[in-house]
Amino acid sequence: MQVTLKIFRYNPEVDKKWHYETYDLDVDEKERILDLLELVKGHHDGTLSFRRSCAHGVCGSDAMRINGRNMLACKTLVRDVGDKITVEPLLGLKVIKDLIVDMEPFFDNYKKVLPYFINESPLPADGKERLQSPEQRARFDETTKCILCAACTTSCPSFWASDDYLGPAALVTAHRFIFDSRDEAASERLHIVSETSGLARCHTVFNCTMACPREIQITKAIGELKMATLTGKVD
Amino acid sequence: MGLKRNVSLATALRYKGQGPFLTYILHRIGGLGMAVFITIHILASFVGGKAGVFVNSIYENWLFQIFIFFCVLFHAINGLRITLLDLFPKLLEHSREAIWIEWAVFLPVYGLAVFVIVHTALGG
Ligand code: SF4
Ligand code: FES
Numbered sequence: 001m002q003v004t005l006k007i008f009r010y011n012p013e014v015d016k017k018w019h020y021e022t023y024d025l026d027v028d029e030k031e032r033i034l035d036l037l038e039l040v041k042g043h044h045d046g047t048l049s050f051r052r053s054c055a056h057g058v059c060g061s062d063a064m065r066i067n068g069r070n071m072l073a074c075k076t077l078v079r080d081v082g083d084k085i086t087v088e089p090l091l092g093l094k095v096i097k098d099l100i101v102d103m104e105p106f107f108d109n110y111k112k113v114l115p116y117f118i119n120e121s122p123l124p125a126d127g128k129e130r131l132q133s134p135e136q137r138a139r140f141d142e143t144t145k146c147i148l149c150a151a152c153t154t155s156c157p158s159f160w161a162s163d164d165y166l167g168p169a170a171l172v173t174a175h176r177f178i179f180d181s182r183d184e185a186a187s188e189r190l191h192i193v194s195e196t197s198g199l200a201r202c203h204t205v206f207n208c209t210m211a212c213p214r215e216i217q218i219t220k221a222i223g224e225l226k227m228a229t230l231t232g233k234v235d
Numbered sequence: 236m237g238l239k240r241n242v243s244l245a246t247a248l249r250y251k252g253q254g255p256f257l258t259y260i261l262h263r264i265g266g267l268g269m270a271v272f273i274t275i276h277i278l279a280s281f282v283g284g285k286a287g288v289f290v291n292s293i294y295e296n297w298l299f300q301i302f303i304f305f306c307v308l309f310h311a312i313n314g315l316r317i318t319l320l321d322l323f324p325k326l327l328e329h330s331r332e333a334i335w336i337e338w339a340v341f342l343p344v345y346g347l348a349v350f351v352i353v354h355t356a357l358g359g
Contacts, residue, residue: 010238018238068251091246095238102237155250157259160242204317206255206330223324 001029003078005036008088010095011047018095020086021045029079033066033087037073037099050099057213060149064089064099070151070211090154092163105163106150112166113174113192118185136181139235143176143221145214152208152218158201165201166193168208168218175221178234186234194229202226254334262313268306297356304348312341 003025010018023040034052041048053059055074062073065088067081078085093101124130146169153159153167166174174193178186193199199222208218228234250256272294279290293299316337320327 012237065250068249091242091250092240094240097237102240105240155252157247160247163240203259204320204327205252205259207250207252209330210253210255217328219320219330220324220327223321223327226321227324 001027001078001083003027003036003083003085005040006084006086007037007040007048007098008086008095009048009098011097027078029077031078032074033071033076033078033081033085034062034073036078036085037087049097058147060147063149063151063154063213065091070155072149072151072213075213090150092154092156092160093150101154103150106153106167106169109153109163109166109170110148110173113170113189114177114185115170115173117177117180118183118188120184130182132181139181140176140179142216143172143179145216146172146176147214149213151211151213155207155211157205157207158203162197162201164197166198168202168222171199171202171222171225172216172218175225178225178228190225190229190232190234193225199226199229255330258313258316258334258337261309262317265306265310265313268303269310272303272306297352300352301349304352305345308345308348309341312337 005023005025006020007023008018009015009021023044025036025039027036027039034055037048037050037052041050050064050073051061052074053061055062057072057075060072063070064073065071065086066073066076067084067086070090073087087099089095089099089101093103093105096102119130148169150169152172153169156165156168158165159167171193174189177183178189202219202222204219204223206219209216209220212218248260252259275290275294279287279294281287282290294303316333320330320333326333
């Protein structure tokens with residue numbers, strides 16, 4: 001099928017302003033937007049820049065706005081978006097070149113919630129695993145699925161307004177550790193997420209949940225964090 | 236080097252967030268509308284004279300009443316939905332259904348109010 005692919009272009013070495021470039025392509029409807037970008041880069045303009053790695057929805061490097069909505073280019077088929085396709089970089093992060101944005105502020109926020117397992121207690125007597133029941137593991141299963149693509153955070157109006165806001169992805173990670181029965185830093189993290197640049201800036205807009213390629217119930221996870229800060233309970 | 240991170244209002248409004256994002260935008264419009272109404276209302280009572288009468292004529296106009304009733308009702312019903320979802324996070328899995336219920340409550344009540352305002356304005 002014939003598609004018209006309009007791509008946001010910006011090369012800091014030659015452009016003062018960004019612009020769009022349009023490419024008419026003959027593609028299969030089962031191809032992915034990532035395949036189209038590769039086609040343009042390989043056969044039309046080798047300077048086109050975008051991030052990609054796994055090409056299978058695992059690494060989280062190719063989140064971008066496709067027809068106005070955050071998606072992973074490697075998980076979005078042409079037939080799902082139609083024959084007029086516009087591809088733009090994520091919002092709320094500086095554009096470095098074409099579809100590549102500066103992810104530093106995103107990862108700075110991620111680091112603030114202590115995104116690692118904390119347990120200072122001695123190991124169990126057998127010196128092996130810290131055991132956990134299936135129910136305890138299920139409690140935070142959903143939020144382990146995050147691939148840090150930033151589709152959620154960059155769809156959030158609060159983050160567009162200020163990148164001080166921790167953002168949904170960092171809150172999802174906080175949830176993953178706070179509700180892990182083996183972790184011992186829940187109260188420290190609850191304190192971090194309850195500061196003014198944390199939970200209070202979530203206005204339950206739902207853009208994050210709609211954008212997540214892993215179908216994580218992000219707003220629910222944030223709701224559980226809000227409740228935990230109110231009640232002090234994390235079970 | 237690179238483009239600034241700023242997101243303009245026009246760009247933000249073009250984001251395709253679908254139903255929930257629409258309610259968020261309408262909620263903000265409702266809040267702003269009420270703030271403007273209250274400001275005009277207070278100003279009118281202080282200003283007096285011709286200017287006061289003019290300001291009064293704005294918010295007594297039936298078109299303005301249709302707008303302000305939208306602001307109050309939508310803000311109230313949407314606010315109630317968000318409060319309930321925040322209080323009971325489990326319900327957040329059913330956000331789509333919650334929005335349908337919100338529209339199902341809002342549309343008939345607002346429709347009736349618009350009918351009454353228009354009917355009265357046109358001398359019914
Ligand atoms: S929560 Fe979902 S959208 Fe957000 S960074 Fe993780 S995988 Fe991406
Ligand atoms: S390229 Fe890895 S998630 Fe798309």
